[in-house]
Structure formats: C-alpha cells, structure tokens
Amino acid sequence: MPRVLSSEDVEAFRRRLCDAAEGLFAERGIEAVTMRELAQALGVSPMTPYRYFKDKDAILAAVRTAAFARFAARLETAMAVPADPLHRSRNAGQAYVDFALAEPLAYRLMFDLNQPTEGDYPELQAAIVRARRTMTVHVEAMIAAGLLDGDAELIGHLFWSVLHGMLMLQLTGKLSPAIDPARLRALALTTLVRGLGIAAP
Structure with missing residues (x-):
C-alpha cells in the first residue's frame, strides 16, 4: 500500500524538483529541463514528477x-x-x-x-x-x-x-x-x- 504523503512531503518534493530544474538549466541549458531528465536526476520513475506538476512549464513557473x-x-x-x-x-x-x-x-x-x-x-x-x-x-x-x-x-x-x-x-x-x-x-x-x-x- 503506497505511503500517504503529507502536505510537507509534497512541498519538499516540489522544492527538490525545482532545485533539479535549476541545476539542469545551469549544466545544459533550458532544453535539458524535461520531465524525464528531472526524474532521472532525482532517481524516481519518469511519471513521478507529473504527480506534483502538470509539466515542465509549471515547474519553471514555480x-x-x-x-x-x-x-x-x-x-x-x-x-x-x-x-x-x-x-x-x-x-x-x-x-x-x-x-x-x-x-x-x-x-x-x-x-x-x-x-x-x-x-x-x-x-x-x-x-x-x-x-x-x-x-x-x-x-x-x-x-x-x-x-x-x-x-x-x-x-x-x-x-x-x-x-x-x-x-x-x-x-x-x-x-x-x-x-x-x-x-x-x-x-x-x-x-x-x-x-x-x-x-x-
């Protein structure tokens, strides 16, 4: 049974996604900021980022x-x-x-x-x-x-x-x-x- 995430858990992972987006932007430019690359950077499944943000534009906006x-x-x-x-x-x-x-x-x-x-x-x-x-x-x-x-x-x-x-x-x-x-x-x-x-x- 999957663990129920608290609002603090959700916010913490959203921050990690945002930090990863900044890092990818710094290393390889905006083209590298994709949901797949973000998932790989955080060591999670390719679909995980979509549970927290609609798409990469939403992450960049945040x-x-x-x-x-x-x-x-x-x-x-x-x-x-x-x-x-x-x-x-x-x-x-x-x-x-x-x-x-x-x-x-x-x-x-x-x-x-x-x-x-x-x-x-x-x-x-x-x-x-x-x-x-x-x-x-x-x-x-x-x-x-x-x-x-x-x-x-x-x-x-x-x-x-x-x-x-x-x-x-x-x-x-x-x-x-x-x-x-x-x-x-x-x-x-x-x-x-x-x-x-x-x-x-």
Missing part, C-alpha cells in the same frame, strides 16, 4: 515565481531602511547586484528565459509585477523629493537596463579580465546619475 518573490523582497527590504531617497535608491541597486551574484541561476531564469506560457500562471504574473514595481518606486521617491524630474517608469527601466546588462556580461564571463565589475558598475551608475541631473540631498 522556480521563477519563487525567485521573483525573493528578489522583490530583497529590494523592498533595502528600500525600507531609513535614509534619504537617493541613498534608498543606492541601497536598492546594491540589493539588486547582491541578489544576482548570490543566486545567478535564479537570476538568469528570471530574466534570461522567455517562457511563452507565463500568462497561464497568475502567481508568476503577480511576482513579476511585484519585482517590476521595485524598479520604479525608488525613482518616484526621488522625484517626490525634488531630486529628479522625469518619467519614473522610463528612468526606472533605464537603471534596470544598465544594471542588467552589466550583470549578464559578468555572469556569462563576457567581461574582459582587465575589467573590475564593481568599478564598472560604479562608473556606469555615477555617469547615469550625473546625466540625469540628480541633485544630492
């Missing part, structure tokens, strides 16, 4: 939902530290970098994966919206404080684009060995701040 939630929470915490708007913006930028470097696989799955079925997963959509909100809220605070003038959404995406581009070059090993990634980020963001005419408080 992985990305959790990653976006962790990412958003990290930035929200950084921006909640009492400080003037400019320093909260800097805190958010540092939290962004820290997350990407601490969890490079999750970061790449979040932003580097085109998942056509995203719209089928409301929790993933909500997590993406929450994360995207962190890209503009710090800019809105600077505008409200009179430190900056412009479209918060556009400027937030400008900061995001610059950070993301540099981080992806770093994470994929495309930067020249002579380039210090931290110095590159500092130079880029300082130049961007000056170009936007952000006034120091």
